[in-house]
Structure formats: structure tokens, C-alpha cells
Amino acid sequence: MRNGLRNKGLRRYDSPMKHRPTVKDVAKAVGVHASTVSRALNPEKRGRLSDDLVARVLAAAETLGYRTNALAASLRTRxxxxxxxxxxxxxxxxxxxxxxxxxxxxxxxxxxxxxxxxxxxxxxxxxxxxxxxxxxxxxxxxxxxxxxxxxxxxxxxxxxxxxxxxxxxxxxxxPSVVSDDEAGVQLAIEHLVALGHRRIAHIAGPSITSTGFARRRGFEFAMAEVDGAPRPPLVVEARTYGRDSGHQAFLELLALNPKVTAIVTSNDLLALGCCDAMREARLSCPADISITGYNDMPLLDIVTPPLTTVRIQxxxxxxxxxxxxxxxxxxxxxxxxxxxxxxPDLVVRGSTAAPRATPAKLQLAEP
Amino acid sequence: MRNGLRNKGLRRYDSPMKHRPTVKDVAKAVGVHASTVSRALNPEKRGRLSDDLVARVLAAAETLGYRTNALAASLRTRxxxxxxxxxxxxxxxxxxxxxxxxxxxxxxxxxxxxxxxxxxxxxxxxxxxxxxxxxxxxxxxxxxxxxxxxxxxxxxxxxxxxxxxxxxxxxxxxPSVVSDDEAGVQLAIEHLVALGHRRIAHIAGPSITSTGFARRRGFEFAMAEVDGAPRPPLVVEARTYGRDSGHQAFLELLALNPKVTAIVTSNDLLALGCCDAMREARLSCPADISITGYNDMPLLDIVTPPLTTVRIQxxxxxxxxxxxxxxxxxxxxxxxxxxxxxxPDLVVRGSTAAPRATPAKLQLAEP
DNA sequence: CGGATCTGTGCAATCGTTTGCCCATAAGAG
DNA sequence: CTCTTATGGGCAAACGATTGCACAGATCCG
The missing domain is CATH 3.40.50.2300 (Response regulator)
Structure with missing residues (x-):
């Protein structure tokens, strides 16, 4: 890619592209030097020029339809x-x-x-x-x-x-500007725990992404504090942040441990993928399994079920x-x-509820 | 905005920014003229140079980490x-x-x-x-x-x-590349008519947009062919293409004519806004009113109800x-x-169904 | 009234690439 | 051995704007 910018030679220099007036043209029109025009046009350097001159330059620039060539200016000013x-x-x-x-x-x-x-x-x-x-x-x-x-x-x-x-x-x-992912996951977990969940699993985003990793770590830290939570914590990592990766990860998770009652996902699309999989498996969210998303993307309020999620700014x-x-x-x-x-904030919607007294009969074969 | 690009004077020329090698530096390294380097770097002008020279220039450029300054090149080549x-x-x-x-x-x-x-x-x-x-x-x-x-x-x-x-x-x-909006609206209408609808209304997008206008016109043309359709055709124009505009337009439409059984909207968000309004009014879609969207944006398959819409490429x-x-x-x-x-194509989902009052079972005359 | 200090502008050198034109040197022709 | 004709590259002028420096004239001070 050293030369992504070569002229392909398809437009000749004599192309019909209109001649754009330059600072020189304006200078000629006013009868001053180009440098003077440049100064007149720049509010910060205008101080040393007479008001009258500045006005004349501005007027001429206006009537000629002058626009500064950002390329040339950038080249010079860096x-x-x-x-x-x-x-x-x-x-x-x-x-x-x-x-x-x-x-x-x-x-x-x-x-x-x-x-x-x-x-x-x-x-x-x-x-x-x-x-x-x-x-x-x-x-x-x-x-x-x-x-x-x-x-x-x-x-x-x-x-x-x-x-x-x-x-x-x-x-x-x-330097970076991020949302506090560990705190966000913790909000989700606290919410689920308050509802009575203990067998909470996590569908993590790709661990090579910082968000996937941080949210997973947040999950593991927070779950360590939860009495009666599975040890080690239940985590499945999704391949990507896409909906179908969520679908797939859900199936893997259920194969791993069919008794989960709640899933904290690393991203809304993963959560929606879980919902897709649950629908196929004739499971009900939140009746069988509660699910939380992450990000609060648009439209989450009208999907079925409306997704409980972590909103970031x-x-x-x-x-x-x-x-x-x-x-x-x-x-x-x-x-x-x-x-x-x-x-981050937690946005509670319909995809989370108290777990059933007795875990649902799951139709997936245990390994 | 004549001068969006002024140097604010905050970075001095002696800034610590690394000196980037230029074509001159490469030239010096190889012991040739800058113009030769330029030619060697450009596959299309390379012809007249000896292979050996080209190789040496390329090597030098590589070791120096030369990158062409796109600004300068653009300035020159236009x-x-x-x-x-x-x-x-x-x-x-x-x-x-x-x-x-x-x-x-x-x-x-x-x-x-x-x-x-x-x-x-x-x-x-x-x-x-x-x-x-x-x-x-x-x-x-x-x-x-x-x-x-x-x-x-x-x-x-x-x-x-x-x-x-x-x-x-x-x-x-x-010149333009567009989707055939009139055809798209017609697809939606044909579908609804086949389901048995006659009192079909339209929630149009802003008429200053070409899409809003074209879809509305498509609606009016197509409805003119439908026997038993309201005359003049029922149309309410939404203020924007947003969800809340759809909400509002729905209320206006219902005030205008409470008997509509189906609504063709100019855009998915408008359709979703209608759904919002129906939910508030305790109306059911599609049982009370069928709704079609336009664009087939993502997630439409899992909103409630899944939206029938026109997909564009x-x-x-x-x-x-x-x-x-x-x-x-x-x-x-x-x-x-x-x-x-x-x-465009029609994507049939759950937001459209036969109108409630229809006596006979209508067979889906849909491809 | 001489010199110092401002004011307002012009000059010319950049910024980094590209390219039309010209000139070496070498090779081939007569 | 001289004259073309290729080859391979160098020279320098753009592209358009910015800016340090110089300088002419005006103003001011003592």
C-alpha cells in the first residue's frame, strides 16, 4: 500500500474541472500580495492589517467564490x-x-x-x-x-x-475512554442474585477484545462472592460478538451445564442469539432461563422478551x-x-425474573 | 467556514513529531534524484527505469520506512x-x-x-x-x-x-442509485389485499425526502387500482423517519379514520412507532391492524410482532x-x-394477517 | 531634527510529490 | 567514424497556502 494514491492518469490536467480561485487570484483582484490575503483570511493573524484592507479582501474572496485548499494548507502547516x-x-x-x-x-x-x-x-x-x-x-x-x-x-x-x-x-x-465493564457485569449479577439466581453462567465475548476479557473477569470476580454459585464459574466464550455466535455459545453452555438458571452475556447481540436458541429449543426466557445483555442497543425494548441489559454512555x-x-x-x-x-447503569426489562422453584426439564442431552 | 483549517499555533514546528522520511531522503540514500524515486515507486511509470534501480529504491524506501505523503501527492496530482x-x-x-x-x-x-x-x-x-x-x-x-x-x-x-x-x-x-419504491409499496399492498384488506392506510415519510414522496405516490397509485379502497386514499405524513413520529402519526391516522385494518408505512421505524402506539392503546397487531414496514432493518425478526417489511438491497x-x-x-x-x-422484495413476517371481520378463510395468495 | 518604534505589506522559502522537458551515455545504422 | 535513436535519469517548475524576515513609511520622543 505504499502507493494507494497514484494518479491513474485517467483525468488529464486539462480536465474540465473548473478553475478554483486561489489566494493569488484574490490577491490580484484586491491588488495586494498573496501573503496579505492569507493573513486577512485568518482571524488570528488579521490583527496587523488595516480593517479596510481586511474588508476588501473578504469581499473579493466572497465574490470570487474563493475556498481555501485544505490540502495545500495542511501540507504547509502540518x-x-x-x-x-x-x-x-x-x-x-x-x-x-x-x-x-x-x-x-x-x-x-x-x-x-x-x-x-x-x-x-x-x-x-x-x-x-x-x-x-x-x-x-x-x-x-x-x-x-x-x-x-x-x-x-x-x-x-x-x-x-x-x-x-x-x-x-x-x-x-x-490513553483510553471506556465504560467500567467489571462494574457493569457486577450490576447484572447483583440483579440476578437478588432475584434468587445462583447458577449463573456467562457467555463471554472474544477474549482477545478488551471488553470481552474485562467483562469475563468482572463476572469471575463477582461470582466468587456469591454463595452457592458454581465453582469454577461457568463461562463459555463466543467466537465473535454476533448474534449467531451467541446462539452457538448458548448450545455449548447448555451442553456443559443444563442447570443454569441465568446467563449474563457480554453483549446484546450475544443475548439475542441466546434467545434465538432458546426459542428453537422451546425454552422460555425468562421463565426457564433469565438473560442479560450488555450495551443497551436500540430496539431492545421491543424485542421478545425485552432485554434486561447494561447501559453504557x-x-x-x-x-x-x-x-x-x-x-x-x-x-x-x-x-x-x-x-x-x-x-454503566442497569436497565431492567423482561428477560430477567426469579428462577423457577424446580429447574425446567431441559430437552438437551447431557454429555 | 472559510477557514476551518487554521493552525491554532499550539503545536510549534519544532514539535517532537518524528521526522518522516521523504522522497528526498530515499533519493539521498540511493544516490539518485527525487524524481527517480518517485518514478520507481510508481508501478505505472517504472517502465523506463532499470530493474536494478527500482529494486534498490524499493529496498531503501523499505528500510527507511518511507510512506508517501498523500497530502503532497494529492496537491500535485489533483x-x-x-x-x-x-x-x-x-x-x-x-x-x-x-x-x-x-x-x-x-x-x-x-x-x-x-x-x-x-x-x-x-x-x-x-x-x-x-x-x-x-x-x-x-x-x-x-x-x-x-x-x-x-x-x-x-x-x-x-x-x-x-x-x-x-x-x-x-x-x-x-445520477442516482435507488430502490424501486413504488414497486416496493405495491408489493406490500398486494400482500395485504391478498389477505383480504381493503381499508389500507399509509403513514408516509417526510414529503421533502425523495423516498417519503415516492413511496407515498406508489401507495396512491396502487390503491387507485384496489376495489373497495377508501377514496381518497388514507395518508398521514410523519414528521421524521423516527419511531416517535410513527407513534404520533398512528394516533392521527386513527383519529382520521378508526376503521383501517392495515397500515403500510414508509419505513421500519415508523412501523415500530405504530406498534408502540397500538400497544398503548391495547390494540393487537396483526389481529386488529396489520402493519408493514420498509427497509428490513436488523432485528425486525425478533421484535413483537415480527415485522412484515420490504427489503431493499x-x-x-x-x-x-x-x-x-x-x-x-x-x-x-x-x-x-x-x-x-x-x-425490492417483500419479507412476510408476523405483523400482517387477514383482517378480523373477514368472513371467509382467505388462502394466502403469496408466492 | 535625528533616531527609535510601530504598522502594514511584500518577498521568498517552505511543505513533499509529480512530471514535462532536456541531456547524457550507449547502442545501432550507414 | 559520424549520425541517429533509444535508454536512463536529472532539473526544475508546478500544486496552493503559510509565515519568518525585511523594509518602507508613519509616528513619536527627546
Whole structure:
């Protein structure tokens, strides 16, 4: 990918693309030097110019329809006022709200975002970082972090400011904004325990992701405190964060221990996958097994059953990450070395209830 | 916004940012001129150089960790190999799959995408177009089109290649890739009619959007053919494409005519909003009223009731739009003047059933 | 009235790549 | 042995904006 940007030679220089007026054209129109125009156009350097001149330049720029060429400006200033956002899968409903938060915060400071979607492919993620670096963005927000993520080294090697959002790298060399996953899982468990559950299992997200790992650890820690809980704790790891992985993990879990009365999942889609599997197995949620999700993605209130889940502050998380990155970019080191951890909430809906007095007759064969 | 890109002066030129090797550094290392390096790095211009030299340049570039500065290259070539995508609301589940289609097709041709989200705000959309133009992107894909959209004039004035996806401008000055909305609505109506419905109403999307308008028109045309249908056709226009707008529109519709037995909505979220309202009103869907959505967004299969809807080819639509745009950018005018219309499908689920009062058992005349 | 201090602008050098044009050297032709 | 004709690469001028420095004229001070 050293040369992703070659002119394919298909458009000639004499292309019909309109000639865009440059700072020189404006200068000519006003009868001053280009540098003067540049200064007049920049509010921060305008001070030393006469008000009259500034007004004339502005007027001329307006009538000519002048727009500054961001490419040229960035090349010269080494600042693009743009940051890249790397997302594993934009179709996962967790990310759009985070993205909105990022955009809102960036816009407030005059930055724009460039979003790259990697489809959970680490090679594509690497390429995305390379491309965004090649375009000289001012920084990167990574929502893709694995627990040990090579992107960290890449960013560090390229001297590219970066922050993690939602996930983070275990080496902690890059600041992050995350939700407190251990606390979130604990909320779910406390809720289930209060309902009377003891045989609570966990369907974990991929352990290479920081969220999957942290939530699992939170589960194991919290369950260690629960009297009468299975030892060791019951955990099945899903292959991905997708609905069908949840389906599959549910079947594995039931094969492992058919007596579970509640499942804490690492993500809403996994939870929905469990519901799919239960429906197929003619089990009822929450009558037979209670299920909790994680993230509180949209529409969870009208699926069947409405899913009890842990809500995280997506928008705020994105906004905080963006603000942090800008601080780093602009050398306000105030926040450069900090991690921000937001608190999650539990949203109780219909997928959790007290366990049956006698465990349901499960139709799945025991191994 | 003439100057979104000013250096805020917060990072000095002597910043600790690593010195990135340039083509000159590579040239020095190999002992040739920078122009030679440039040629060696470009497969298409490599022909006139000796194989040996090319190999040495490549090796030197590799060891120095050279990456071409896309900014500088774009400035010189006037090509950025990047296209902008303007989306009204990324949290609307319709758009991520379209975006994926766009990205996939772009990537296949070596382009990258820059996504801007406008939050349904036409002023922000304008600013986005300005910014992307300022960054000299090669083209724009617009998913925001209103029926009479000022962005069209803006793109045309700036000489910026553009295509519409999912929506389109009525003036038809910009090519588009859309789904056949009239056909889609007709599918829904035929299905309902086959079930025995006659008093079918429509909850339309905002009439300023091309989709809202086209689906409404499709509804009116198709209903004109239905014997025993209300005259004039029953239509309520929702304020936005959001769930609560659907809720509200449903109440208006019922106030207007309490006897409807089926509702064709312009969008899944509107349909879900209707379901919300029905639940509150202790009405049952589909027993009391059948409802169809539009778009087949994710999770519709597990909401209650599972929604009958019109599926459109999101991914393909995005991909086709991207391919079309690239054709235009690269002056292959083959497709420049065409519109592409994809065919929708009906997905029958649980939200539609025979009307309650129907005396005879109606056989499902459905494929 | 000479010199010091401002003010307002122009000059020219960057930023890093690309490419039209020209010029060596070598090879082949006559 | 001289004259073309390829080859292989160097030169320098773009692309468009920014900015340190210089400098002319105006203002001010003693």
C-alpha cells in the first residue's frame, strides 16, 4: 500500500474541472500580495492589517467564490484539523452513537472526522491506520482495540496521537475512554442474585477484545462472592460478538451445564442469539432461563422478551475520547496520561425474573 | 467556514513529531534524484527505469520506512483517491449496510471513503460538502437528498462529481442509485389485499425526502387500482423517519379514520412507532391492524410482532453507487448519465394477517 | 531634527510529490 | 567514424497556502 494514491492518469490536467480561485487570484483582484490575503483570511493573524484592507479582501474572496485548499494548507502547516476514527463494524449498533459523540465533540472544536470501518479484520485495520497516517490526520480514535493490539505500536512508531474508545490495550501506552465493564457485569449479577439466581453462567465475548476479557473477569470476580454459585464459574466464550455466535455459545453452555438458571452475556447481540436458541429449543426466557445483555442497543425494548441489559454512555464516551485526543494533539498534556472510566447503569426489562422453584426439564442431552 | 483549517499555533514546528522520511531522503540514500524515486515507486511509470534501480529504491524506501505523503501527492496530482459520503443519520440502521457496500466497492478500486454525518441538518450537510470539497476529495456520494436539494447546486457549482444513493433529487441533474419504491409499496399492498384488506392506510415519510414522496405516490397509485379502497386514499405524513413520529402519526391516522385494518408505512421505524402506539392503546397487531414496514432493518425478526417489511438491497445499492461515482470520476462516462433502480422484495413476517371481520378463510395468495 | 518604534505589506522559502522537458551515455545504422 | 535513436535519469517548475524576515513609511520622543 505504499502507493494507494497514484494518479491513474485517467483525468488529464486539462480536465474540465473548473478553475478554483486561489489566494493569488484574490490577491490580484484586491491588488495586494498573496501573503496579505492569507493573513486577512485568518482571524488570528488579521490583527496587523488595516480593517479596510481586511474588508476588501473578504469581499473579493466572497465574490470570487474563493475556498481555501485544505490540502495545500495542511501540507504547509502540518495540521489537518481532522482526526481518523477506526471502527470494527459500523453495522454493530454500539458504534453509531459513539461515533455521534465523537463527531459532536470534534465539531465543537473545529475538527472533522474521517471514519474507517475495518470489518473486524486486523489487516484492514492496519491498512486504515497507514492510510490515515499518509493523509496526515492529526490523530486517531481507535474503537478496535484488542487486548494486545499491534495498532498501538504502529501509532507509536508513526508518532500519531491516538486514544482508545470503548476498548483499550493492556499495555496502556495509549490513553483510553471506556465504560467500567467489571462494574457493569457486577450490576447484572447483583440483579440476578437478588432475584434468587445462583447458577449463573456467562457467555463471554472474544477474549482477545478488551471488553470481552474485562467483562469475563468482572463476572469471575463477582461470582466468587456469591454463595452457592458454581465453582469454577461457568463461562463459555463466543467466537465473535454476533448474534449467531451467541446462539452457538448458548448450545455449548447448555451442553456443559443444563442447570443454569441465568446467563449474563457480554453483549446484546450475544443475548439475542441466546434467545434465538432458546426459542428453537422451546425454552422460555425468562421463565426457564433469565438473560442479560450488555450495551443497551436500540430496539431492545421491543424485542421478545425485552432485554434486561447494561447501559453504557456511548455518546459521552465518544465525546470524551474526542476531547481527550484534541488535548493531546494540541499539546495540552493535561489529559494525555489519563484514562477515563464511565459508569454503566442497569436497565431492567423482561428477560430477567426469579428462577423457577424446580429447574425446567431441559430437552438437551447431557454429555 | 472559510477557514476551518487554521493552525491554532499550539503545536510549534519544532514539535517532537518524528521526522518522516521523504522522497528526498530515499533519493539521498540511493544516490539518485527525487524524481527517480518517485518514478520507481510508481508501478505505472517504472517502465523506463532499470530493474536494478527500482529494486534498490524499493529496498531503501523499505528500510527507511518511507510512506508517501498523500497530502503532497494529492496537491500535485489533483487526485485524492478518496470520496466523501454524506449520511443524514448514522444511527439509522438503514445506512450502515449501504456504507459497507460503498466501502467495499471503493476499496476494490483503491479508493477510501470519508464519512460525514449531518444529523438530518441541511446546514450541516452544506458545511460537510464545503469541507469535503476543500479537502479536494474526488467525488461525493449523497444519501441525504431531499426532493429539491440545494446540495445539488452546490456540487454542480463546485464541479464536484456526485451520485445519490437511496434518495434522489427531482431535478435529476445528478445520477442516482435507488430502490424501486413504488414497486416496493405495491408489493406490500398486494400482500395485504391478498389477505383480504381493503381499508389500507399509509403513514408516509417526510414529503421533502425523495423516498417519503415516492413511496407515498406508489401507495396512491396502487390503491387507485384496489376495489373497495377508501377514496381518497388514507395518508398521514410523519414528521421524521423516527419511531416517535410513527407513534404520533398512528394516533392521527386513527383519529382520521378508526376503521383501517392495515397500515403500510414508509419505513421500519415508523412501523415500530405504530406498534408502540397500538400497544398503548391495547390494540393487537396483526389481529386488529396489520402493519408493514420498509427497509428490513436488523432485528425486525425478533421484535413483537415480527415485522412484515420490504427489503431493499442496501449493500448492493451502496456498491453500485460507488462504482458509478468512480466511473464518473475517471471519465468513463459510460454510466454518468444513468440512474440505477434496484428491485425490492417483500419479507412476510408476523405483523400482517387477514383482517378480523373477514368472513371467509382467505388462502394466502403469496408466492 | 535625528533616531527609535510601530504598522502594514511584500518577498521568498517552505511543505513533499509529480512530471514535462532536456541531456547524457550507449547502442545501432550507414 | 559520424549520425541517429533509444535508454536512463536529472532539473526544475508546478500544486496552493503559510509565515519568518525585511523594509518602507508613519509616528513619536527627546
Amino acid at each position: 495540521r489537518s484539523m481532522a482526526v481518523g476514527v477506526i471502527i470494527p463494524d459500523i453495522t454493530n449498533p454500539v458504534f453509531p452513537p459513539i461515533l455521534m459523540g465523537i463527531e459532536d465533540a470534534l465539531r465543537a472544536q473545529g475538527y472533522i472526522s474521517v471514519v474507517a470501518n475495518t470489518g473486524n479484520d486486523s489487516e484492514r485495520a492496519r491498512i486504515a491506520v497507514e492510510q490515515l497516517t499518509a493523509r496526515r490526520l492529526d490523530g486517531l480514535i481507535l474503537a478496535t482495540a484488542l487486548r494486545r493490539d499491534p495498532l498501538v505500536d504502529l501509532c507509536l512508531a508513526r508518532g500519531m496521537p491516538a486514544v482508545f474508545v470503548n476498548r483499550r490495550d493492556e499495555t496502556r501506552r495509549i 456511548h455518546h459521552e464516551m465518544g465525546a470524551e475520547a474526542a476531547r481527550m485526543l484534541i488535548d493531546i494533539i494540541e499539546n495540552r498534556e493535561r489529559r494525555a496520561a489519563m484514562d477515563i472510566v464511565l459508569k | 487526485r485524492s483517491m478518496a470520496v466523501g459520503v454524506i449520511i443524514p443519520d448514522i444511527t439509522n440502521p438503514v445506512f450502515p449496510p449501504i456504507l459497507m457496500g460503498i466501502e467495499d466497492a471503493l476499496r476494490a478500486q483503491g479508493y477510501i471513503s470519508v464519512v460525514a454525518n449531518t444529523g438530518n441538518d441541511s446546514e450541516r450537510a452544506r458545511i460537510a460538502v464545503e469541507q469535503l470539497t476543500a479537502r479536494r476529495l474526488d467525488g461525493l456520494i449523497l444519501a441525504t437528498a431531499l426532493r429539491r436539494d440545494p446540495l445539488v447546486d452546490l456540487c454542480l457549482a463546485r464541479g464536484m462529481p456526485a451520485v445519490f444513493v437511496n434518495r434522489r433529487d427531482e431535478t435529476r441533474r445528478i 442496501h449493500h448492493e445499492m451502496g456498491a453500485e453507487a460507488a462504482r458509478m461515482l468512480i466511473d464518473i470520476i475517471e471519465n468513463r462516462e459510460r454510466r454518468a448519465a444513468m440512474d440505477i433502480v434496484l428491485k
